[in-house]
Amino acid sequence: MALRARLSSELPAKLVVPAMPTPTTITPTREHKFKTNTILASHGRPPWYDETGKRISDAFVIGIAGGSASGKTHVARQIVKALGSVPTVVILSQDSFYKWHTPAEIELAYASKFDFDHPDALDMPMFASCLRDLKEGKQSNIPIYSFKEHQRLDEKKYLYGATIIIAEGIMALNDPSLRALYDLKIFVQCDSDLMLARRIKRDVTERGREVEGILEQYLRYVKPSYDNFVGPTSRHADIIVPGSDNNVAIDLISTHVRRQLAERATPFRKNIAATPMATPMEERASFWSTNKDHASLIVLPQTHQLIGIYTIIRDKTTKTQDFIFFVDRLAMFLMEKAMEQLPYRSKTVTTPIGADALGKELDAKYICGVSVLRAGGPLEKGLQRVLNDVPMGSLLVQTDTGSGEPLLLHVMLPEYIRLRHLAVDTWVFLLDAQIGTGAAAFMAIRSLLDHGVRQDHIIFVTFLVARSGGITILHRAFPQVKVVCGAVDEVLREAWLDPYDKDLGSDAPNTNAERRKCYIVEPGMGQIGDRYYL
Ligand SMILES: Nc1ncnc2c1ncn2[C@@H]1O[C@H](COP(=O)(O)OP(=O)(O)O)[C@@H](O)[C@H]1O
Numbered sequence: 001m002a003l004r005a006r007l008s009s010e011l012p013a014k015l016v017v018p019a020m021p022t023p024t025t026i027t028p029t030r031e032h033k034f035k036t037n038t039i040l041a042s043h044g045r046p047p048w049y050d051e052t053g054k055r056i057s058d059a060f061v062i063g064i065a066g067g068s069a070s071g072k073t074h075v076a077r078q079i080v081k082a083l084g085s086v087p088t089v090v091i092l093s094q095d096s097f098y099k100w101h102t103p104a105e106i107e108l109a110y111a112s113k114f115d116f117d118h119p120d121a122l123d124m125p126m127f128a129s130c131l132r133d134l135k136e137g138k139q140s141n142i143p144i145y146s147f148k149e150h151q152r153l154d155e156k157k158y159l160y161g162a163t164i165i166i167a168e169g170i171m172a173l174n175d176p177s178l179r180a181l182y183d184l185k186i187f188v189q190c191d192s193d194l195m196l197a198r199r200i201k202r203d204v205t206e207r208g209r210e211v212e213g214i215l216e217q218y219l220r221y222v223k224p225s226y227d228n229f230v231g232p233t234s235r236h237a238d239i240i241v242p243g244s245d246n247n248v249a250i251d252l253i254s255t256h257v258r259r260q261l262a263e264r265a266t267p268f269r270k271n272i273a274a275t276p277m278a279t280p281m282e283e284r285a286s287f288w289s290t291n292k293d294h295a296s297l298i299v300l301p302q303t304h305q306l307i308g309i310y311t312i313i314r315d316k317t318t319k320t321q322d323f324i325f326f327v328d329r330l331a332m333f334l335m336e337k338a339m340e341q342l343p344y345r346s347k348t349v350t351t352p353i354g355a356d357a358l359g360k361e362l363d364a365k366y367i368c369g370v371s372v373l374r375a376g377g378p379l380e381k382g383l384q385r386v387l388n389d390v391p392m393g394s395l396l397v398q399t400d401t402g403s404g405e406p407l408l409l410h411v412m413l414p415e416y417i418r419l420r421h422l423a424v425d426t427w428v429f430l431l432d433a434q435i436g437t438g439a440a441a442f443m444a445i446r447s448l449l450d451h452g453v454r455q456d457h458i459i460f461v462t463f464l465v466a467r468s469g470g471i472t473i474l475h476r477a478f479p480q481v482k483v484v485c486g487a488v489d490e491v492l493r494e495a496w497l498d499p500y501d502k503d504l505g506s507d508a509p510n511t512n513a514e515r516r517k518c519y520i521v522e523p524g525m526g527q528i529g530d531r532y533y534l
């Protein structure tokens with residue numbers, strides 16, 4: 001409703017954008033050869049949740065329908081190009097959702113006697129469900145379809161983290177449950193002869209077909225289907241776009257989408273900023289006063305040995321070789337402690353002298369590690385020492401120098417998390433060097449929850465927590481996540497970081513354009529990832 005209202009203030013109720021008077025040539029690129037469900041553009045994903053940890057916005061979904069070879073994919077790619085520097089964009093092709101075919105059906109398909117142009121040929125509920133998951137910020141594993149083999153392949157394509165989704169297909173506007181998912185509905189209108197000419201060219205070069213078969217299939221199924229099922233859905237579209245010379249329409253659409261995204265953007269880091277004001281005094285006092293037995297924050301016992309290790313690691317004169325040795329040792333201590341947070345069940349074994357011994361064994365179905373790069377990397381070795389062959393993944397979270405917001409730049413997760421039915425039974429050791437503002441921890445935890453990992457199955461392991469930082473807000477947002485750390489430092493302050501300086505920044509104003517604003521834990525350990533790897 002809101003969108004329609006806004007659209008109508010920007011555009012007429014249904015906009016038919018005329019073809020450009022002077023034709024422009026768009027050179028087909030290599031990309032046109034592939035129908036992929038893939039992340040086409042990613043400039044980092046800003047927070048999609050607020051400081052309570054709740055997701056605040058859905059992905060913006062554009063549905064594009066039109067006849068076969070009308071230019072739907074082309075329009076989708078042109079929109080992505082015109083949008084320029086926007087967060088993650090995914091093109092989801094309805095073609096991927098052709099149903100699985102029996103050998104008899106495949107035989108008919110090779111003889112151009114199978115109707116792929118009836119709505120029943122597509123698994124619409126599956127398409128709607130995958131699209132809904134992506135829209136709601138969850139992962140989806142999309143089927144892969146081979147036009148050459150007329151069959152769905154065994155493997156699937158994992159997708160996660162789209163801010164904009166473009167769903168395209170001949171029946172994209174056919175089904176009411178699909179239409180309900182779109183924020184913007186587009187129909188690509190194209191002359192029949194142009195569509196046929198393009199289809200012949202494409203099907204011969206890309207889909208392994210012969211002209212005779214293409215024509216037979218066209219006359220028998222494609223043309224009647226266009227008249228009966230595809231063309232009439234243009235009435236549901238917000239915008240009708242011409243199938244060629246459509247630059248005006250593309251500009252209009254991209255401006256509209258950019259405006260919509262800007263309206264949805266909300267500052268996050270500012271709201272959890274590293275100031276003692278971030279949470280009320282009483283809440284912080286109560287969090288820390290109970291922290292000894294606090295189920296959510298587990299601090300290693302402060303033995304002389306442990307403090308000795310921290311002293312070496314904190315010392316800026318410590319040589320890299322020694323730094324690595326002691327970080328690895330500390331990582332082991334932390335991981336041993338973290339292992340105590342896993343469930344165990346009773347087990348009786350028989351000893352070599354034939355006696356029964358009552359003991360315990362791990363009771364976790366799946367376990368894996370995910371490090372927040374680069375700083376979480378040094379903890380990986382510790383995890384691999386306590387859990388042999390543990391699957392590892394990583395998340396690359398970096399601060400946007402312009403907005404100061406965390407950006408999710410790369411997601412590489414193990415199968416135990418990528419597949420939702422496994423994720424619910426997976427325990428995850430989330431590794432990052434420190435919790436300062438908590439912004440990276442927020443993003444990493446939210447990403448795992450989106451995948452279906454349970455909050456109480458996440459164990460965050462870190463060297464350092466800042467008492468005056470975001471830990472209390474993090475705890476308020478995700479009370480069941482456990483944090484295991486080795487030291488608590490008092491101060492978190494704003495500073496300027498020089499990318500070429502291993503020591504951490506000063507309070508001096510930003511004179512060097514490359515310096516970026518950051519938050520520093522004090523006394524701290526410096527940039528642990530840099531000191532460990534560089
Ligand atoms: N505006 C356009 N200008 C030039 N060629 C185009 C244009 N739109 C589509 N094509 C070409 O037509 C063919 C079919 O386009 P495509 O976008 O794949 O159609 P659809 O996704 O609707 O089946 C492709 O080879 C593509 O390069």
Ligand SMILES: Nc1ccn([C@@H]2O[C@H](COP(=O)(O)O)[C@@H](O)[C@H]2O)c(=O)n1
Nearest residue numbers: 067068069095116117147150169170222
């Ligand atoms: N095995 C198949 C499956 C589908 N088709 C044709 O694909 C057309 C839809 O794809 P577009 O990229 O052109 O939108 C549709 O018209 C089917 O006839 C096929 O030929 N073989």
